Amino acid sequence: MRTLIKNGTVVNADASTRADVLVDGEKIATIGIDLDVAADRTIDAAGKWVVPGGIDVHTHMELPFGGTFAKDTFETGTRAAAFGGTTTIIDFAVQPRGGSLREGLDAWHEKADGNACIDYGFHMIVSDVRDDVLTEMDALVDEGITTFKLFTAYPGVFLSDDGAIFRAMQQTAKNGGMILMHAENGMAIDVVANQNAEAGNTDPYYHGVSRSPVFEADATSRVIRLAEVAEVPVYIVHLSSRNALNEVRRARDEGQPAFAETCPQYLFLSLDDMKNGFEGAKFVCSPPLRPADHQEDLWDGLVRDDLQVVSTDHCPFDFHGQKELGRGDFRKIPNGLPGVEDRVDLLHHGGPAAGRMSPNRWVEIVSTAPARMFGLTQKGAIAPGLDADILVYDPNRKRTISARTHHMDVDYSCYEGMEITGGSDVVLSRGRIVVDGEEWLGEKGGGRFIKRARSREYLK
Numbered sequence: 178m179r180t181l182i183k184n185g186t187v188v189n190a191d192a193s194t195r196a197d198v199l200v201d202g203e204k205i206a207t208i209g210i211d212l213d214v215a216a217d218r219t220i221d222a223a224g225k226w227v228v229p230g231g232i233d234v235h236t237h238m239e240l241p242f243g244g245t246f247a248k249d250t251f252e253t254g255t256r257a258a259a260f261g262g263t264t265t266i267i268d269f270a271v272q273p274r275g276g277s278l279r280e281g282l283d284a285w286h287e288k289a290d291g292n293a294c295i296d297y298g299f300h301m302i303v304s305d306v307r308d309d310v311l312t313e314m315d316a317l318v319d320e321g322i323t324t325f326k327l328f329t330a331y332p333g334v335f336l337s338d339d340g341a342i343f344r345a346m347q348q349t350a351k352n353g354g355m356i357l358m359h360a361e362n363g364m365a366i367d368v369v370a371n372q373n374a375e376a377g378n379t380d381p382y383y384h385g386v387s388r389s390p391v392f393e394a395d396a397t398s399r400v401i402r403l404a405e406v407a408e409v410p411v412y413i414v415h416l417s418s419r420n421a422l423n424e425v426r427r428a429r430d431e432g433q434p435a436f437a438e439t440c441p442q443y444l445f446l447s448l449d450d451m452k453n454g455f456e457g458a459k460f461v462c463s464p465p466l467r468p469a470d471h472q473e474d475l476w477d478g479l480v481r482d483d484l485q486v487v488s489t490d491h492c493p494f495d496f497h498g499q500k501e502l503g504r505g506d507f508r509k510i511p512n513g514l515p516g517v518e519d520r521v522d523l524l525h526h527g528g529p530a531a532g533r534m535s536p537n538r539w540v541e542i543v544s545t546a547p548a549r550m551f552g553l554t555q556k557g558a559i560a561p562g563l564d565a566d567i568l569v570y571d572p573n574r575k576r577t578i579s580a581r582t583h584h585m586d587v588d589y590s591c592y593e594g595m596e597i598t599g600g601s602d603v604v605l606s607r608g609r610i611v612v613d614g615e616e617w618l619g620e621k622g623g624g625r626f627i628k629r630a631r632s633r634e635y636l637k
């Protein structure tokens with residue numbers, strides 16, 4: 178099958194060019210002006226942008242967490258992602274405590290295989306660092322699981338102490354992978370959270386105020402320094418505050434391979450959203466939403482490349498029946514927000530459409546940098562030879578975000594009623610049209626597991 182995309186503007190991270198794009202099978206074959214070639218179908222992209230498919234490097238499909246499971250399956254979550262212009266995800270496989278990495282990885286392959294509608298890779302959550310686990314980490318890197326997430330948060334669930342984190346870092350320095358850190362001081366946070374609950378402050382809002390941005394900065398600084406000694410690249414996930422950003426910036430200014438992502442919720446939502454009684458449970462995630470004055474600092478971090486990526490941390494729980502597990506005690510609200518469908522468009526809306534950054538920087542943040550940093554060597558740009566993961570993007574399209582129309586399997590939207598500018602008209606995943614306007618043309622199982630290269634080779 179050959180598809181010709183005509184008359185559009187190809188927007189890559191490094192340049193924008195008026196050009197036609199010929200897709201042959203799964204790959205981009207040729208890019209050129211007024212291509213005169215035979216094709217099985219032609220898409221007229223006049224007035225539109227032709228951009229690489231979005232890559233969301235932080236999702237949690239079907240994650241067992243907080244006494245329940247994240248609601249989207251690999252089928253529903255990846256379908257929703259495609260509707261929102263994301264054509265690759267990297268999800269987090271979880272090592273069960275006391276179990277092996279292999280057990281956790283096998284379980285995630287089983288969830289995704291034959292179900293995912295778009296391509297996917299895995300990171301590995303290491304929740305129990307042991308000698309045998311350190312050896313397993315090397316084997317996983319060879320299988321394309323090149324990134325390991327550890328936590329300084331969630332005592333009793335995922336938290337690892339400094340010694341365990343440092344050992345995992347040393348191992349990763351040797352095997353060529355990268356360490357991802359959830360950086361919040363979980364022990365101190367639990368003290369404040371318990372004090373609030375005992376004082377009768379049980380509303381969701383107190384989840385937010387119990388998790389000070391200073392606790393985030395403290396943990397960020399600590400893990401960056403551990404990584405410095407271990408001589409391993411470190412990537413801070415879901416960075417939420419200017420306090421933590423300043424720690425990343427300092428390390429980068431000193432030349433350390435320290436990287437970070439933020440998420441749309443920290444750019445568009447704030448602690449105020451958590452104030453409306455139990456409705457605030459819809460916004461409970463960790464790190465929590467911050468006072469609104471942090472948002473512009475995070476945008477500035479993106480523009481200046483102190484933050485390299487925006488991912489979603491998509492971890493959806495229904496308001497009814499799931500978030501409600503924490504009625505009367507914010508500590509029992511499952512942590513996590515839906516968002517995999519909204520990232521590309523929200524970033525366009527707040528980025529180039531708002532004049533904060535160029536269309537090229539937007540493409541870099543939502544696709545090119547994730548591909549380069551996470552070893553997705555066949556993705557992240559419109560270039561001959563790469564996978565034909567392509568969005569025909571309308572930068573002028575208006576739409577209103579709503580749970581009534583979104584495709585994620587969750588009963589609310591954090592952005593309900595928000596009008597945004599920009600949206601994908603057509604989405605191709607390895608040459609197949611999976612979304613055409615409102616129509617779903619993709620298929621369950623159409624996505625493929627991607628064995629990723631070692632990240633280090635692709636870091637700037």
Ligand code: URP
Pocket residue numbers: 237359415461462463464490492512513514
């Ligand atoms: O609240 C969050 N972020 N839930 C998902 C798990 C994690 O820490 O990434």
Ligand code: ZN
Pocket residue numbers: 359414415463
């Ligand atoms: Zn986390």
Ligand code: ZN
Pocket residue numbers: 235236237415490492
């Ligand atoms: Zn997460």
